[in-house]
Amino acid sequence: MNRKRKFILTASFLIGFVGISVAQQGQVRIEQDEIIPELLEKKTEMVKEGRLGDRYRIQLFSGDNNEASKVIKEYRSLYAQWPSTIVYETPNYKVWIGNFRNSLEADRALMEIKKSFPAAFRFKPERK
Template structure:
């Protein structure tokens, strides 16, 4: 009997408190991963683009796009046809301030640029992350 009683006391566990200590950068990485997953899924969000050309001639629109890409090869550009005009819009910016910075850089090359609010593509995920 004493043997049975001592076996039950030995196998019993006491409840304790577990404290998890983690680096605050873990939360940042989790948030960044969620952002990248959205980018990979192709989800569009509201943002800003800079319109650099409006006109009725398709060839002029593509010439404006080519001229832009020569100076800014890393920024996406889009040719849009909205009857009766072709429009060239550039960039996929989340904030208006980013779009205004590009607009300032473009003013010496393109006349009459302005900022458009529309759905934009998410940023390209960096390959080194």
């Protein structure tokens, strides 16, 4: 009789377990606003351009526009792996290199760039 009781108890437990697991299966439906993919794309662009997020850059030069143009041409002839730009901050034109995610990445690039531009330095631009 004890065996029958164990069998019935085990069978009822298994039937109950299967019933619960079947009852919890279902579908999940996610609805999102149509503008979300567009916003994510804009955020990605802003991060790449350095307008969003904490990024590091390297400055090669600060001075007049003609010299800045010469410096950026020289840089571009030597190094192509990091983006370069001329930025105007009153009263100087500045040549900035890269858009590095962390200081380690910027420091590695700086070691290479200092071979040709010894006055170069790493900095973190202020957010506008």
